[in-house]
Amino acid sequence: MIQVEHFKDNNYNDYIRIMDEIEVTVDSLIDAIETGNINEIKIMLHQSQYWISKLDSVSTVGIITPELKKLIDIANDLKNIDGKHNCVGKLSGAGGGDSGIAVCFDDDSCKKLIEEWKNAELFPIDFKIDYDGMKRIE
DSSP: OHHHHHHHHHOHHHHHHHHHHHHHHHHHHHHHHHHTOHHHHHHHHHHHHHHHHHHHHHHTOOOSOHHHHHHHHHHHHOOOTTSOOOEEEEESSSOSSOOEEEEESSHHHHHHHHHHHHHTTOOOOOEEEETTEEEEOO
């Protein structure tokens, strides 16, 4: 996005600090996925979104649109039947109208999240990640 480049040019140190934090977070997320540590996966997904939100607030770029914020909030507020937070919502890309994702850790939470998103006039696309990568489920 041009606005992010403008922020980078005028606030290089802040930009690099945030990008470095995102990189560390993503590396930790990869480690958590490889070890199957669900709690750490959740923490790193939230941490990743935190740094994207931080970039949004300091740059005033508008990375997080109202719709993306709604998507993220619904996913993060959702509780499963046991009262646990088993979904994490975050931006999937650079934001600014792009798309968001939610990672759900049980099928019931996923179904409930899809229903909540539809009720909020968001348009979910059902994907699952497997050993072959991400693919659309028809």
